[in-house]
Amino acid sequence: MILQFLRLFLIWNEIFDIFVMNFNFYKNMLKAERHKYIMTKLIEDQKVVTTDLALALDLSEDTIRRDLNELDSKKLLEKVYGGAVQVKEKSSNVFDIAIAAEEQKKQIVTKALSLLHDDQVIIMSGGSTNLVFAKLIPADLKATIYTYSLPIAMQLSQHPNIDLIFIGGKMQKNAMVTIGMDVIQVVSKIKADICFIGASSISVKQGLTEVGYEISIVKKAMIEASDRVVSMFSSDKLNTKMPHSVCDLKQLDTIVTELDPEDERLDEYRKSGVFIL
Amino acid sequence: MILQFLRLFLIWNEIFDIFVMNFNFYKNMLKAERHKYIMTKLIEDQKVVTTDLALALDLSEDTIRRDLNELDSKKLLEKVYGGAVQVKEKSSNVFDIAIAAEEQKKQIVTKALSLLHDDQVIIMSGGSTNLVFAKLIPADLKATIYTYSLPIAMQLSQHPNIDLIFIGGKMQKNAMVTIGMDVIQVVSKIKADICFIGASSISVKQGLTEVGYEISIVKKAMIEASDRVVSMFSSDKLNTKMPHSVCDLKQLDTIVTELDPEDERLDEYRKSGVFIL
DNA sequence: TTAATTATTGCATATAAATGCATTTTTGCG
DNA sequence: CGCAAAAATGCATTTATATGCAATAATTAA
Numbered sequence: 001m002i003l004q005f006l007r008l009f010l011i012w013n014e015i016f017d018i019f020v021m022n023f024n025f026y027k028n029m030l031k032a033e034r035h036k037y038i039m040t041k042l043i044e045d046q047k048v049v050t051t052d053l054a055l056a057l058d059l060s061e062d063t064i065r066r067d068l069n070e071l072d073s074k075k076l077l078e079k080v081y082g083g084a085v086q087v088k089e090k091s092s093n094v095f096d097i098a099i100a101a102e103e104q105k106k107q108i109v110t111k112a113l114s115l116l117h118d119d120q121v122i123i124m125s126g127g128s129t130n131l132v133f134a135k136l137i138p139a140d141l142k143a144t145i146y147t148y149s150l151p152i153a154m155q156l157s158q159h160p161n162i163d164l165i166f167i168g169g170k171m172q173k174n175a176m177v178t179i180g181m182d183v184i185q186v187v188s189k190i191k192a193d194i195c196f197i198g199a200s201s202i203s204v205k206q207g208l209t210e211v212g213y214e215i216s217i218v219k220k221a222m223i224e225a226s227d228r229v230v231s232m233f234s235s236d237k238l239n240t241k242m243p244h245s246v247c248d249l250k251q252l253d254t255i256v257t258e259l260d261p262e263d264e265r266l267d268e269y270r271k272s273g274v275f276i277l
Numbered sequence: 278m279i280l281q282f283l284r285l286f287l288i289w290n291e292i293f294d295i296f297v298m299n300f301n302f303y304k305n306m307l308k309a310e311r312h313k314y315i316m317t318k319l320i321e322d323q324k325v326v327t328t329d330l331a332l333a334l335d336l337s338e339d340t341i342r343r344d345l346n347e348l349d350s351k352k353l354l355e356k357v358y359g360g361a362v363q364v365k366e367k368s369s370n371v372f373d374i375a376i377a378a379e380e381q382k383k384q385i386v387t388k389a390l391s392l393l394h395d396d397q398v399i400i401m402s403g404g405s406t407n408l409v410f411a412k413l414i415p416a417d418l419k420a421t422i423y424t425y426s427l428p429i430a431m432q433l434s435q436h437p438n439i440d441l442i443f444i445g446g447k448m449q450k451n452a453m454v455t456i457g458m459d460v461i462q463v464v465s466k467i468k469a470d471i472c473f474i475g476a477s478s479i480s481v482k483q484g485l486t487e488v489g490y491e492i493s494i495v496k497k498a499m500i501e502a503s504d505r506v507v508s509m510f511s512s513d514k515l516n517t518k519m520p521h522s523v524c525d526l527k528q529l530d531t532i533v534t535e536l537d538p539e540d541e542r543l544d545e546y547r548k549s550g551v552f553i554l
Numbered sequence: 555t556t557a558a559t560t561a562t563t564g565c566a567t568a569t570a571a572a573t574g575c576a577t578t579t580t581t582g583c584g
Numbered sequence: 585c586g587c588a589a590a591a592a593t594g595c596a597t598t599t600a601t602a603t604g605c606a607a608t609a610a611t612t613a614a
Contacts, residue, residue: 031562047307050600060564065601080309081571081600150434150443154427157450166427166455168445168463173434178443186445308572327590337574342591358581358590 034059035071042077042086049083097151099128101234104258108232109133111277112196112256115230118142120193123222124152126177127198129232131155137162146190148183148218150176172214179214187221195226199233201240202255204268208246216244223247232256238265249274306334312348319354319363321377326360374428376405378511381535385509386410388554389473389533392507395419397470400499401429403454404475406509408432414439423467425460425495427453449491456491464498472503476510478517479532481545485523493521500524509533515542526551 034057042048050068054061072079078087099105109132116122119142124130126149134155141161147153148167156164167186169178197219201209208231210216223229223246235257254275259266261276270276306314311334319325327345331338349356355364376382386409393399396419401407403426411432418438424430425444433441444463446455474496478486485508487493500506500523512534531552536543538553547553 047310049307061600062565062602063563066563078309080307082307085307085309085313148445150427150431153448154431154453157427157448157453159450164448164450166443166445166448168425168443168455168459171430171434171441171443173436173441176431176434178445182445338590339575339592340573343573 047083047085104234105129105132108256108258109136112232116141123192123195123226125197126175130196130198148178183218184221187225190225192226194228195222197231199231199237201242202237203239203241206241207248209242210244210246211242213244216246219246223251228253230254235259324360324362381511382406382409385533385535386413389509393418400469400472400503402474403452407473407475425455460495461498464502467502469503471505472499474508476508476514478519479514480516480518483518484525486519487521487523488519490521493523496523500528505530507531512536
């Protein structure tokens with residue numbers, strides 16, 4: 001009899017505890033704790049509702065709203081009518097590649113489209129100018145293109161008639177190109193009709209030069225592998241130089257800029273025998 | 278007697294809960310959530326119909342129309358007579374990769390993050406689930422990752438601590454992955470700790486199967502090269518098969534779906550010894 | 555410790571937003 | 585042209601929010 005009573009008491013006690021816990025557990029919470037609770041809840045449920053929080057924390061909706069406003073102004077969540085939702089991550093889309101002066105580059109590469117013919121084997125280096133070029137390759141061109149640039153491969157993979165071969169290797173992250181011995185080995189085995197090389201810097205005396213050593217030797221290999229070498233760049237690259245040599249001016253067959261081929265800024269280059277488009 | 282009554286009450290309560298859940302699940306949705314739902318639906322189905330949404334969300338068509346107008350004015354969709362369609366992306370940007378049911382995939386791959394450790398050598402196949410996985414790899418993870426998927430490489434090239442190696446070869450255009458002997462050769466020389474394989478189809482009897490022959494042999498090589506084989510996919514891939522076999526269920530170490538590991542739909546798989554996350 | 559100061563909280567009230575309904579206008583289609 | 589479906593509009597109702605104010609709690613200075 002007493003035992004039964006005791007058991008009943010214990011059960012009742014437990015129920016009471018739960019009751020108290022539920023209703024007063026958060027009663028003496030500091031604001032900071034409350035904010036933490038709200039943020040946790042937000043992550044768990046993807047959203048928080050003002051009325052639910054008020055109930056759960058045993059506070060007025062006003063207070064919750066003030067909390068949410070505060071957290072909103074700290075950009076920790078986004079307050080909406082009725083509650084709050086997670087801040088939408090500013091997509092920071094990797095795949096959005098911003099191309100500086102795209103219009104100028106379009107102008108440059110459009111001139112070079114005349115160099116393309118069906119059944120050519122083509123090698124393309126990286127660089128935003130070459131990327132613009134890839135975009136503008138006519139849909140009916142049938143050709144084989146080798147590249148070691150991720151964005152250019154992405155672009156060309158949408159082309160219906162291009163056989164695309166990606167040259168693998170270790171990725172150089174910022175430039176989104178592969179580099180290293182693997183690349184050299186593959187490139188050196190290609191027999192290409194034409195290659196399109198982006199240029200960091202070009203000058204009459206130094207020829208093509210690059211910032212990075214690794215890129216410079218890959219480009220060397222490209223030139224070796226191709227019958228015809230074309231480089232496209234804007235005129236601000238003219239008469240500049242970088243640490244690592246790629247090739248002499250003589251080894252370039254054609255250069256393409258936005259300038260008129262007769263422009264005097266190109267005089268020196270024309271004299272050295274390179275064809276200017 | 279009282280006990281029986283109590284039990285009855287509990288059962289009734291449960292049924293009532295389920296009832297309420299089904300019919301009011303979307304009832305207390307915040308506007309922001311609703312908009313998110315509409316946008317997800319739009320991506321999944323390419324379109325949304327006003328009446329369907331009104332029905333699905335248990336709201337008047339007026340409200341749905343107001344939502345669609347709002348989203349339209351934000352340029353997030355294009356309202357048309359009867360509903361709304363996706364905004365036609367202005368320049369068919371190749372680099373925008375639409376991922377169907379991205380939220381669900383996030384849920385799946387989040388579970389698999391626990392399999393990652395510093396200094397691992399990892400191979401990743403293509404597929405949108407793996408792409409979502411790549412997005413969520415913590416910034417402080419230091420590892421070496423091999424992949425032959427262009428989008429995944431693009432994504433990982435943004436990661437500060439991953440050594441990324443792209444496996445080159447002929448591009449399979451629609452899937453944006455490289456295939457062929459070049460890929461097999463490279464993969465077969467890798468000694469990886471773990472590989473993450475996307476799945477077209479999986480069944481208890483047939484194991485992993487693929488639509489394309491070429492992809493299937495690449496995946497075979499991946500499995501050979503890895504100590505541990507993990508496959509992540511949504512439950513709709515379960516109990517389906519494709520023409521080309523990749524491997525038996527036994528060869529998989531871990532599978533990850535959005536389901537609870539104890540879900541009965543996974544019973545058969547669990548029995549065959551594969552670990553379910 | 556006490557008193558003054560400040561911050562927090564809840565309530566009342568006014569304002570604004572969201573939603574559904576009735577009515578009119580527009581649209582697509584035969 | 586006419587009809588039915590869809591959309592827009594105005595309005596009423598509900599619900600959420602902002603704001604001033606008073607009560608309370610926490611903090612600081614003396």
